[in-house]
Amino acid sequence: MASQCRVTELLLRPLRELQDGFSPDSRAAVQGVLEAGAGSLISFRVLRELHTLLRERGSHMYLHELLEGSEIHLPVVELPKRNPELVARLEKIKAKLANEEYKRITKNVSSQCSQHGTLSDLGRQVRPLKKIIITIFNFLVTVAAAFACTYIGSQYVFTESAARVLSSVIVASFVGLAELYVLVRTMEGQLGEL
Template identity: 35%
Template sequence: MTTHKGPISDPTIKMKPSETLYKYITKLKVPLEGLPPGIHALITKSKETCHSETSTTHSHLLVAEDIEKIKYLEERMGKNLSYSVPKADKTKVVDKILTVPDLKWLYDHCVEENKQNAEKIYFHELIEGSEMLLPPNQQIPRNPEVEKRCERLRIAQENEKYRNMTKNVDSVRKKLPEDTLGYQMKEMNKQLIAIFQFIVSVAAGFAFGFIGVEVLVGPLDFGFKLLLGIIFALIIALAELYFLAKKLSEDFKEPDIQKGKTKVD
């Protein structure tokens, strides 16, 4: 299911220490009381690992006489007393993750060590190569109904694109009406008629203002007649543009509505 990013639930910034920083932390000789959780976990895990490796090394200290005695006891008792080396438990793994309090404690510890020792240890050199882990966004699943609707629309668009690509090579399929020459000529005639009507209406309005008003009220000055013709022509032009734009918008919406009904059916 598709998901989208939500708010950050845990804003804690974490760091995965580099090998240099990890070795430095595990070699610290400090009391475990009061340590930050990340530093405490790394030091404790390091000590447990060293202890298990030491016990495993001692378990291999068997000489030839001990092995002969084990075989002799097996023959006498009829049991398998072969010594099996205990394997270290690898399931318990502590993540090498440090938080801001761990890094702050480590920085303060480095400052105190540099004050007491001649050999300086710089904090920026320790964290070099470490990986910064930014807090991830919460993944919120999308609404199943919205996902289904988007999937249906995506399939419909892909089918429409496929039909448009293959309509020229499919002799059985009927061509779309808008692809025929008659449809194109009809649309062009409609546009030409609308433009012609616009020109005739504007010219008639100008003629009415320039000549018609003079016929009704008597002789007028030429400039005044010209001004009246321009005023009437502008009024009729604005009205014609409004109705022309409205008609064009209806013509554009009608094919989209018909396509939508066809897809839903």
């Protein structure tokens, strides 16, 4: 963290005027800065003390006005040397992770692929078709069962066969429409999940 800044001419003026008001520790630092002149480094502790002295003397100069044109001196951070054991361990972990990633990427690659793909690919392609065929078969069986039940059950109400067939067709149509509605809602929900 920065604890010093470079002195400018604007900052040297109040330091010269108030050098006797500083504490003994700060006075030595101010003396060194005044001898070195502009461009030398001064600590923020001395700057705070300078600002306090200016306030006590009734000056309306703010601290940021004093520091205008100054540069904050950032000390060079020296990074510690890395432990060779730690570096070796990190390299081993990186190699292990890279190997796991490679295995994950290539796990479904095999040398037994035919020209059109493996049997697992065929199964993956047939599954949706199988679902569609079962759904259509279920729809046809439901409509046919509704027709048959209505035809057999209407013999107690109607004596003519035309009336029985007509009532069976009407009931089978309603059941078919209801089945289609449920099918569309289910497909819509499945598409929404994708």
